[in-house]
Amino acid sequence: MNNKKENIRLLVSLGIAGVMVAGILFIVGRFSSSISKNAMYDPPSPLLPNSPFPEGVSLGAKILVTADKTADKEAGVQAFASNDFATAVTKFQSSLQSNRNDPESLIYLNNAKIAKSQVLKVAVIAPIGLTLNEAKELLRGVAQAQDEVNNSGGIKGLPLAIQIASVDKFDKIKELDDQFVKDSSLVAVVGFGRDEKIYNDKGLVRISPGSPTTQSRQDQTQSGQTRYVFYASPDRDNFTQAIAEYIVKKERRTNVAICLDSAQAERSQAIKKQYADFIAKAGGKVTDTECNLSAQNFRASDFITKAITDGAEALLLNPRPDKIDAAIDVARENKGRLALFGSQQMYGEKLLKFGQGDVKGIVLPVPWHQNANNNAGGNNSFGDKAIKLWGGQVSPRTAIAYDAMQVIIAGLKEGITRQSLQKALSNPNFSATGATGKIQFSPSGQRQGGVFLVKVEPCESSQSCSSSTGYNFVLVQ
Structure with a gap:
């Protein structure tokens, strides 16, 4: 009889233990799922310049803006692809001496300088195959911001790497959206997207250089989820x-x-x-x-x-x-x-x-003009620095892309993960200083300010x- 009671106690104990283990595993599973969305993308990460990239995406091993091709630039991307970063730096510098107005070469130069470092990596979607001039204007703003922050010591001691993605048809933007949210090395994206929901669902900040569409505004009103998409240009x-x-x-x-x-x-x-x-x-x-x-x-x-x-x-x-x-x-x-x-x-x-x-x-x-705020910053305003860097005045598209990067840089100074970046940008008191002045967002992610x-x-x-x-x-x- 005693043996029977002992067996019953043992079975009950095992049952209780099993329930407890199952409960713990459930909690761990839920926690791990949350981690997979909210913390698996924590930088810093190595630049990994030779990681396989989709066609039209490059850190420095491909020339995407073929209109600005030079012999030195070709030699630079070949050296970059071969991990010969010292030569890549020299060749990109030489290419810029003959064509200082080429933002792709400046981005590749900055990437080559930090190719063996732990970095914070941002992707930029540029319509190179659709509207080349507009794409280059956007890239100049991104390149100028990268050049300035890296030359001043980076963000929390980490340099900023830029990954360029060329778009030659609107359907490709959706493919890039899918790829970027899965790329654990990316902390943010600059550029237009086709799907806001995927960025919000997967927890990746995207700063659009444009204004929200009517549909986007409706989605913002209806959605109560955490916002990861912000707009660097004032509302339409x-x-x-x-x-x-x-x-x-x-x-x-x-x-x-x-x-x-x-x-x-x-x-x-x-x-x-x-x-x-x-x-x-x-x-x-x-x-x-x-x-x-x-x-x-x-x-x-x-x-x-x-x-x-x-x-x-x-x-x-x-x-x-x-x-x-x-x-x-x-x-x-x-x-x-x-x-x-x-x-x-x-x-x-x-x-x-x-x-x-x-x-x-x-x-x-x-959203911006060279003479609209030319007194801001004395002789060290965005416009003045742009003229020195590019050899001439730049467009509002360049200024807005620069602002998009300043938002990311300011947010990452609060914390260098995807989630800390989103939290910083969503703070009602968040602000950054850019080409167009003070940058702040409404609760729905829209840029506040005039035109x-x-x-x-x-x-x-x-x-x-x-x-x-x-x-x-x-x-x-």
């Missing part, structure tokens, strides 16, 4: 309101025709409604004239004729970056008949180079021209 409403009020209140043009790229009908209609609402609030209206720059049978002459017939006094162009040529065709066909205005996407060397006198007088909203207006004007013979086209973007006072 700020740009739309600024240009709408200028058209109606300053220029006294109350009937406005709008020309859009309607490749995505739903998004296009949302943008048109946004313009229409702000123009109406200012006291004007949008004409019924239809304009789709992506239409196969689109004819600029037909649109201008119809717009004038509909009573338009002003023309507002809002193309995608890869449709700026079509927008310039519209401006050329206009022949000065309607006052010209445009979206912030039109700002760039391409508009000046191919638009010339056809776009003279066009007014655009931008400026610029106008295309011919360069004056008595003054230096920052553009080689003979035309400049002049700040509207």
